[in-house]
Amino acid sequence: MNNEKTHLLIIDDEVNYLLVLEALLKDAGYEVTALSDPETALAFLEDSEVDVVITDMKMPRVTGGEVLARVKKNWPNIPVLIMTAFGSIASAVDLMKQGATNYITKPFSNDDLLLAVQNAAELSRMHRQYRILHESLEEHYGKHNIIGSSHAMREMLSMVDRVAPSKATVLISGESGTGKELVAKAIHFASPRNKEPFVSVNCMALNPGVLESELFGHEKGSFTGAVAMRRGRFEQADGGTLFLDEIGELTPELQVKLLRVLQEHKFERVGGTTEIEVNIRVVAATNKDLLTLVQSGAFREDLYYRLNVVHIALPPLRERREDIPLLVAHFTEKSCKENELPLKSFSTEALNYLVGYEWPGNVRQLQNVVERCVVLVPGNVINLEHLPPEIRDEEAQFKSAVDLLPVELDLADTLERIEAALIRRALVRADFIQTNASKLLGISKSLMQYKLKKYGITGH
Ligand SMILES: Nc1ncnc2c1ncn2[C@@H]1O[C@H](COP(=O)(O)OP(=O)(O)OP(=O)(O)O)[C@@H](O)[C@H]1O
Numbered sequence: 001m002n003n004e005k006t007h008l009l010i011i012d013d014e015v016n017y018l019l020v021l022e023a024l025l026k027d028a029g030y031e032v033t034a035l036s037d038p039e040t041a042l043a044f045l046e047d048s049e050v051d052v053v054i055t056d057m058k059m060p061r062v063t064g065g066e067v068l069a070r071v072k073k074n075w076p077n078i079p080v081l082i083m084t085a086f087g088s089i090a091s092a093v094d095l096m097k098q099g100a101t102n103y104i105t106k107p108f109s110n111d112d113l114l115l116a117v118q119n120a121a122e123l124s125r126m127h128r129q130y131r132i133l134h135e136s137l138e139e140h141y142g143k144h145n146i147i148g149s150s151h152a153m154r155e156m157l158s159m160v161d162r163v164a165p166s167k168a169t170v171l172i173s174g175e176s177g178t179g180k181e182l183v184a185k186a187i188h189f190a191s192p193r194n195k196e197p198f199v200s201v202n203c204m205a206l207n208p209g210v211l212e213s214e215l216f217g218h219e220k221g222s223f224t225g226a227v228a229m230r231r232g233r234f235e236q237a238d239g240g241t242l243f244l245d246e247i248g249e250l251t252p253e254l255q256v257k258l259l260r261v262l263q264e265h266k267f268e269r270v271g272g273t274t275e276i277e278v279n280i281r282v283v284a285a286t287n288k289d290l291l292t293l294v295q296s297g298a299f300r301e302d303l304y305y306r307l308n309v310v311h312i313a314l315p316p317l318r319e320r321r322e323d324i325p326l327l328v329a330h331f332t333e334k335s336c337k338e339n340e341l342p343l344k345s346f347s348t349e350a351l352n353y354l355v356g357y358e359w360p361g362n363v364r365q366l367q368n369v370v371e372r373c374v375v376l377v378p379g380n381v382i383n384l385e386h387l388p389p390e391i392r393d394e395e396a397q398f399k400s401a402v403d404l405l406p407v408e409l410d411l412a413d414t415l416e417r418i419e420a421a422l423i424r425r426a427l428v429r430a431d432f433i434q435t436n437a438s439k440l441l442g443i444s445k446s447l448m449q450y451k452l453k454k455y456g457i458t459g460h
């Protein structure tokens with residue numbers, strides 16, 4: 001083990017003893033500050049980074065108990081190791097209850113001391129690692145990672161701000177790849193529960209029997225293969241947020257069980273009879289239209305309303321095209337950094353095609369396309385010819401779009417919709433310069449203006 005970076009603060013009023021301890025711990029490779037006056041030691045903590053406090057219990061003015069209380073109050077993550085004389089074990093146990101990490105009784109052997117210090121140092125390291133990990137989680141999943149300045153996205157982000165502090169259940173709906181999981185994590189990390197776990201379950205990935213024990217856990221022997229008791233995701237998420245992805249896939253039996261947890265915050269493990277109480281916030285996501293499932297009887301209405309306390313609907317990317325250039329810039333920069341490449345960029349023409357594309361796979365698909373271009377294109381500028389064929393090839397796009405249309409559609413209405421889509425697309429391609437867009441479409445400027453008015457198309 002590397003003791004070098006661990007900084008110990010030892011407090012003992014017996015100066016000779018203090019010096020012996022200091023020498024011993026320094027020999028073991030620790031950085032040591034030894035102080036005989038507790039007040040000086042507490043003042044020292046104010047502006048130094050200390051990993052472990054080791055304090056004597058009996059001291060004339062300020063006792064070890066007071067040192068412990070003040071350290072726990074101001075620096076709750078610093079482990080405190082208590083040294084106590086033989087015979088005062090009962091009070092040492094009390095101190096453990098008040099948050100001391102451990103105690104050793106005097107006289108102790110060098111090995112006893114070193115072992116206790118090593119354990120406390122390990123605990124301190126774990127606290128530090130946890131903090132770093134947590135900060136990086138927040139860095140990765142905080143709200144600032146959600147890119148978008150469209151009206152819809154700004155509304156959505158302000159909704160995240162408003163719901164995050166509450167315990168309200170949130171239902172996030174949106175097509176695949178629109179960022180549902182990203183938003184769920186942002187809610188968690190902006191909430192007071194952000195130091196507690198964010199636990200995610202995909203309701204579609206598991207068959208119903210396995211999902212039940214995944215969610216609620218099981219008791220030993222509750223079914224063949226249940227060789228030991230297992231805690232479910234509800235228990236793991238206690239204090240934090242449970243993210244139920246693809247909620248539309250829940251079987252009717254599990255819908256009933258979920259409803260009960262949402263109402264009573266209680267459940268039993270599979271095969272168990274003891275009620276388990278949990279404090280969780282549920283965020284659910286679906287790419288289906290839950291209301292349609294309710295109408296067809298596949299989803300319980302009461303559960304729908306329980307989940308739908310706050311509804312965040314993520315619009316598909318093609319309905320907020322003004323976010324596309326921002327997302328492209330964001331993913332390009334990120335991907336160049338990750339691959340240690342100089343910063344690349346998309347040509348205006350290529351970017352216009354990206355803005356005009358339909359993006360059936362939404363932001364995830366856009367992210368993949370950008371990453372692939374960044375890695376595969378040798379130069380610094382990504383041009384139209386580097387884009388995947390499905391984005392470049394208008395003929396193919398047109399055919400596949402027509403193939404997707406239902407046969408019984410009203411012809412005039414369909415043609416109008418196609419016309420409006422083409423006009424929008426031409427505008428995007430022409431950087432919103434109407435004269436150029438009308439040239440692309442081969443129509444006069446006045447006809448163009450008439451059509452823009454007819455379809456209510458404005459600027460962006
Ligand atoms: N607004 C956004 N800003 C930045 N990145 C985004 C945004 N929306 C989505 N992403 C990224 O796109 C990818 C897909 O997002 P996410 O997994 O949250 O989508 P989803 O809606 O849960 O999809 P699915 O329904 O397929 O599970 C992720 O890598 C996510 O980081």
Ligand SMILES: [Mg+2]
Pocket residue numbers: 180181245
């Ligand atoms: Mg998802």
